[in-house]
Amino acid sequence: MTTPRLDALVRDRLGLDPESLGESAFRGAVRHRMTARRVTTPEAYAGLLATDPAEWAALAAELVVPETWFFRGGRPLFDHLAGWVAARGSRPVRILSLPCSTGEEPFSLALALRERGVSPAGYQLDAVDLAAGHLARAAAGRFAASSFREPDPDPRPRHFRPTDDGRWELDAEIRGAVRFRPGNAVEPGLLAGESPYDLIVCRNLFIYLTPEARERVAAHFERLLAPDGLLCVSPTEAARLPRARFVADGPPAFCLLRRASGVGRVEALRGPTPRPQPRRASTYKNRRPAILGRGPSPSLPDPATVANKYREPPLRRPIPSPPPGRWPTPAGSTRRSRPTRTRPGGTPRPTGSACSGRSSWPAAGRTRRPARSATPSTSTRTTRGRCRT
Ligand SMILES: C[S@@+](CC[C@H](N)C(=O)[O-])C[C@H]1O[C@@H](n2cnc3c(N)ncnc32)[C@H](O)[C@@H]1O
Numbered sequence: 091m092t093t094p095r096l097d098a099l100v101r102d103r104l105g106l107d108p109e110s111l112g113e114s115a116f117r118g119a120v121r122h123r124m125t126a127r128r129v130t131t132p133e134a135y136a137g138l139l140a141t142d143p144a145e146w147a148a149l150a151a152e153l154v155v156p157e158t159w160f161f162r163g164g165r166p167l168f169d170h171l172a173g174w175v176a177a178r179g180s181r182p183v184r185i186l187s188l189p190c191s192t193g194e195e196p197f198s199l200a201l202a203l204r205e206r207g208v209s210p211a212g213y214q215l216d217a218v219d220l221a222a223g224h225l226a227r228a229a230a231g232r233f234a235a236s237s238f239r240e241p242d243p244d245p246r247p248r249h250f251r252p253t254d255d256g257r258w259e260l261d262a263e264i265r266g267a268v269r270f271r272p273g274n275a276v277e278p279g280l281l282a283g284e285s286p287y288d289l290i291v292c293r294n295l296f297i298y299l300t301p302e303a304r305e306r307v308a309a310h311f312e313r314l315l316a317p318d319g320l321l322c323v324s325p326t327e328a329a330r331l332p333r334a335r336f337v338a339d340g341p342p343a344f345c346l347l348r349r350a351s352g353v354g355r356v357e358a359l360r361g362p363t364p365r366p367q368p369r370r371a372s373t374y375k376n377r378r379p380a381i382l383g384r385g386p387s388p389s390l391p392d393p394a395t396v397a398n399k400y401r402e403p404p405l406r407r408p409i410p411s412p413p414p415g416r417w418p419t420p421a422g423s424t425r426r427s428r429p430t431r432t433r434p435g436g437t438p439r440p441t442g443s444a445c446s447g448r449s450s451w452p453a454a455g456r457t458r459r460p461a462r463s464a465t466p467s468t469s470t471r472t473t474r475g476r477c478r479t
Contacts (some may be wrong), residue, residue: 193228
């Protein structure tokens, strides 16, 4: 139900690689939108996309993977980033979370900063995502139990209050500390006019992008990252960054400096072949972040090596139930049951992960499903849902 034209449109406008999404998921999303718009041929639907920006938003909402949760990647990552921000000095530190999905990532940063004693006055935190629906959910600041998967320590007792509908509402000060903005990471005008960011966190986007789109996003990073700034990507994605532009440095993170001043982007791209990273890179813990900076000494490790070293391992340990009484149980809580939401076309589906049709929030004693492979095309897929990251 797709055509090369539709495929090319999605690659170009959204930067998404239909293969990484899963062929059946891609076809299903297009079919769903065609039905919703009463369009009978893919060619006609491609024509509709060409003229109707709202339809792009609707198709994008079908295609993107929203999976995220608080302190994803582990507390040590957020503690490290908060420490780095705290050490930056007196002026407000500028931070970008892209893509931010439903807000858990930037809010985790804000919470880690609070726990470090850094108030919102000490930083400016922009959070950008393509999907307006995700941003609306983020701004509402209410989260289901599935947003809390990092067990230690659970942020709810200190920073959330239970709501009547079984969710958890984030503290108002932290909600106000993040500025949510719509943006397409592959569009040329992304955050045009913004001052550089000291810290850019971009995780779990590259795995869905075409090589060409990755180049575009990397160029944005170069433009938007302060000379001595840090770029934090997920471990598997470090290897997908253009090798000449970002270099990695010692444990527990990759740290880079800007290339020598006066060297332009194009020249940087033509720079010397990067030397392989020393073996110490291989000793990093798999779940540690890759933190990248920009700098004069290109030494990004061989992508294939890094992809293997940093692939997130399957997490097989059971996720314990939250201890009873550790925080108040919301009245009528449905923490374990999956609410359904109705898609624009009327098809209900579970919120959260659609991987193999199972809940993304494992019940007590159940083992967590394996993390998504670094190679998207090998992921488990279903007709209506992808194996979420
Ligand atoms: C898997 S979530 C990652 C969220 C968060 N960074 C994390 O790691 O938990 C992927 C997000 O990327 C967003 N996205 C996909 N393509 C995008 C694009 N071209 N520009 C901006 N956001 C995009 C989706 O809307 C989705 O919210």
